[in-house]
Amino acid sequence: xxxxxxxxxxxxxxxxxxxxxxxxxxxxxxxxxxxxxxxxxxxxxxxxxxxxxxxxxxxxxxxxxxxxxxxxxxxxxxxxxxxxx
Numbered sequence: 352x353x354x355x356x357x358x359x360x361x362x363x364x365x366x367x368x369x370x371x372x373x374x375x376x377x378x379x380x381x382x383x384x385x386x387x388x389x390x391x392x393x394x395x396x397x398x399x400x401x402x403x404x405x406x407x408x409x410x411x412x413x414x415x416x417x418x419x420x421x422x423x424x425x426x427x428x429x430x431x432x433x434x435x436x
Contacts, residue, residue, distance in 0.1 A: 354393050358424060365420055368404035370436065373397070391427040402435035410435060 355373045362371050376395040398417070407413035414433050421431060 352392055354391075354424070354428075355396075358396070358398070358421060361420060362398070362400060362417070366400070366404045366406070368401045370399070370401040372399040374399070376430075376432075391429075393427075394429040395432075396428055396430070397432040397434065399434045399436055405435065 352375065355375060359371060359373050362368065374397040375393050376397055377393050379395065400417070402410070402413060405413040405416060407416050413435055417433050418425070418431070425431065
């Protein structure tokens with residue numbers, strides 16, 4: 352899916368993480384209220400990224416930095432879960 356490639360590339364270009372993985376969990380949530388009429392190909396996304404490569408003093412700040420980087424995608428993706436490893 353194009354959107355997954357774009358998001359992954361954005362994270363790689365910004366942070367150069369040792370590990371980044373995107374998992375499309377949309378199928379697990381199909382039919383849920385709030386996304387039934389969604390036109391987005393991805394509605395639920397899990398991002399797993401190595402934490403040492405993300406700028407920020409603590410976990411919350413690192414999450415905020417990733418969320419800010421992906422702000423444009425929050426308009427079309429219902430849920431973005433970020434897991435730092």
